Amino acid sequence: MVTHRPSISNAELVILGSGTSSGVPVIGCDCEVCRSSDPRDNRTRCSACLRFTDSAGQARVILIDASPDLRQQALRENLRRCDGILFTHNHVDHTFGLDEVRRFNAVMHAPIDVYADARTMEHLHRVYKHIFDRDKNINDSFVATLIPHLLEPGKSVDVHGLRILPIQLLHGKAPVLGFRIDALDSRGHVVADQPEPLPLAYCTDASAIPPETWPQLMGLRTVVLDMLRYRHHPTHMTVDQAISAAEQIGAARTLFIHMAHDIRHADLEPKLPSGMHLAHDGLIIR
Ligand SMILES: [Zn+2]
Ligand SMILES: [Zn+2]
Ligand SMILES: [Zn+2]
DSSP, rough: OOOOOOSSSSEEEEEEEOBBBBOSOOOOOOTTTTTTTGGGGGGSSHHHHHEEEEEEEEEEEEEEETTTHHHHHHTTTOOOSSSSSEEEOOOOHHHHTGGGGGEEEEEEEEEEEEEHHHHHHHHHHHHHHHHHHGGOOOSSOOOEEEEEOOOOOTBOOETEEEEEEEEEEETTEEEEEEEEEBBBBTSSOOOOSOTTTEEEEEOOOOOOOOOGGGGGGGTTTTTEEOBBSSSSSSSSSHHHHHHHHHHOOOSSEEEEEEEEETTOOHGGGSOOOOTEEEEOTTOOOO
């Protein structure tokens, strides 16, 4: 019998940032969480990366979003390359670190593939004209070199041995993307026996999961899910909503992200159902 093994190895998801758009501590706030000495209450803006080794033995790093804290996060986690960036949506807490990736271009001597839906790509082009319309710059300054790729929900792309499926989520009224990530075998097929922590889905900035998305979230080993605070919010899940969505998804392991200063890690973590955890900056899931 032929066994088809995953063509990637040593996969790990690194939580680069676990905080909401303001980060925690919040500027000018003296609340218990903002003054906390627990490092898990110190949250940079929301972002993650998947690190793995491809079939040729090359180390790869795929970023999910480029937060305004990307420089600090890359230094902290010793990121030295970037083989692609998956953007969830166009909000500044997920996009305003894009300038920093020019350093990866310089180290790797290679351009970086950038994946986003049409709405987010339009935003990136508008904000980062100096990158995308480089020939219009007055001086030929040191700017990132990016190759844009348009995503559509439900249409997967294969990147260095991974299948990335963009899935539709709702961020209030705005459609945003989540990502389901599966490993491929040498023939380019999704393998039955996925290596840890795959298959995984990353769903940030979601207040609702539309009906068509649920089947794409089934059979997951790991899900990373939005959880803003205890009180209702129009564009994010509350603690109760996130736990209930996680129960419905039924992944072996759930990690909550995008938390505000209302959530004290040590208070909520022990109260979560089994298999569910609050993420924190620097958390590595293997
Ligand atoms: Zn956000
Ligand atoms: Zn505070
Ligand atoms: Zn957002």
